[in-house]
Amino acid sequence: MKIININDIVLQKILQIGSCLIEPASMLVSRTKTVCRLIPVFALLLSWNIAYSDDLSIGINHYNYDLSEFVTWMEQATREKKIPGVALAIVSREGIMHMQTWGVKSVETRAPVNTDSVFRIASMSKTFAGTAATLLVDQNYQSWDTKLVDLFPAMNLGTGNASKGITLKHIVSHSTGLMPHSYSNLLDDGISYDRIKPNFSKIPTVCQPGECYGYQNVVFSLIADVVEESTGDSYEKYIYEQIFKPLGMITASMGMDAYLQSDEATKPHSRGRGGWRIASNNPAYYSVAPASGINASIFDMSMWLRANLGAFPELMPEGFLSQLHEPIISTPRGNYFNRWSGLEKAYYATGWRALDYKGERVIHHGGGVRGYRSEMAFVPNANIGVVLLFNAESNLANDIVPAFLDNLINATP
Numbered sequence: 001m002k003i004i005n006i007n008d009i010v011l012q013k014i015l016q017i018g019s020c021l022i023e024p025a026s027m028l029v030s031r032t033k034t035v036c037r038l039i040p041v042f043a044l045l046l047s048w049n050i051a052y053s054d055d056l057s058i059g060i061n062h063y064n065y066d067l068s069e070f071v072t073w074m075e076q077a078t079r080e081k082k083i084p085g086v087a088l089a090i091v092s093r094e095g096i097m098h099m100q101t102w103g104v105k106s107v108e109t110r111a112p113v114n115t116d117s118v119f120r121i122a123s124m125s126k127t128f129a130g131t132a133a134t135l136l137v138d139q140n141y142q143s144w145d146t147k148l149v150d151l152f153p154a155m156n157l158g159t160g161n162a163s164k165g166i167t168l169k170h171i172v173s174h175s176t177g178l179m180p181h182s183y184s185n186l187l188d189d190g191i192s193y194d195r196i197k198p199n200f201s202k203i204p205t206v207c208q209p210g211e212c213y214g215y216q217n218v219v220f221s222l223i224a225d226v227v228e229e230s231t232g233d234s235y236e237k238y239i240y241e242q243i244f245k246p247l248g249m250i251t252a253s254m255g256m257d258a259y260l261q262s263d264e265a266t267k268p269h270s271r272g273r274g275g276w277r278i279a280s281n282n283p284a285y286y287s288v289a290p291a292s293g294i295n296a297s298i299f300d301m302s303m304w305l306r307a308n309l310g311a312f313p314e315l316m317p318e319g320f321l322s323q324l325h326e327p328i329i330s331t332p333r334g335n336y337f338n339r340w341s342g343l344e345k346a347y348y349a350t351g352w353r354a355l356d357y358k359g360e361r362v363i364h365h366g367g368g369v370r371g372y373r374s375e376m377a378f379v380p381n382a383n384i385g386v387v388l389l390f391n392a393e394s395n396l397a398n399d400i401v402p403a404f405l406d407n408l409i410n411a412t413p
Helices: 005-020 030-046 068-079 122-140 161-165 167-172 186-189 192-204 219-231 235-247 256-261 298-308 316-323 397-408
Strands: 085-091 096-103 269-272 277-278 293-298 342-347 353-357 360-369 372-379 386-388
Touching: 068 085, 068 096, 068 397, 085 298, 085 372, 096 298, 122 167, 122 219, 122 235, 122 293, 122 316, 122 360, 122 372, 167 219, 186 192, 219 235, 235 298, 293 298, 298 316, 298 372, 298 386, 360 397, 372 397, 386 397
Parallel strands: none
Antiparallel strands: 085 096, 085 386, 269 277, 342 353, 353 360, 360 372, 372 386
């Protein structure tokens, strides 16, 4: 177990990303030129304001900011499950409130997990894809009403005529009206996105676009096609230049090659009869990059969560965040979070889930691929969020967010 000295981490990151200050601003679109130059150092300097903001005193009778009970529970639960490697961060807009790592990158090498250790974040990648789509709209490349059939006339999507009305907004919110989890079974079998795309016309249309929720991995990844068609850049480059670089997410990357080449990469683990063992990677899930293609450290993800809390309005202003987090389609059943006792309603927004939990609006997403689990959630009104990374497949991850929220939200306002 390692509790992090935040000030040391911040100083180290400032030194590591200082080169961003002298890189040509022309690499970014005009809207973010200044952001690249100012955000990384400014953002990291703000991390010194750990939990001391006046904002955290707002609603003090309603929120419990004493995190010790939650962190103690986390330590005990991960120890009982013998999770190989764990990274946890709790943040506010103003900085990192708590950051801690446990365990090892690999049960074979026993190298310890640290704040730069890289995990596959799986479906939490969708939050970046939703942001990329919102950037396209914000930069006037597309509108939310852009129809996929207009962008890609040669592509047939769905078996029903209604599917011709699928828009960019339907893609980002899983409200396409197509059969849920279309072709995820082929990803499980190791078949890549490019090989699956010719079969899009065979996906059953089950309702009118916008009328029902159907979670997707393959279809959701059309966001990359839209980015590339709109900008002429690869999806990977667009995410790097528009999000990773300006936020100082210096260990974040996309794709299997970047993961394999990283000295900080953790190994995936699955549980066998003799305990935890190294699992294989399925490269097909990297081929659906918007759905599950990102690798990141706990420090990277702390910056991402803070950005979504409104820490960096120069990059993601209030109105932009409102678009991201506004509910679009109801998700009333069939998910692990629907079983959380405090849950009242659940929706999908733009690459994020929006939950009503004990009277509070919570923005959330989880992720899981072979050998990894991840969870993140934040409460905008409380100015606080949590992110957790496991290099192991464990259902314990399902309990993290409700435990955090129950610790935060007092019984009596």
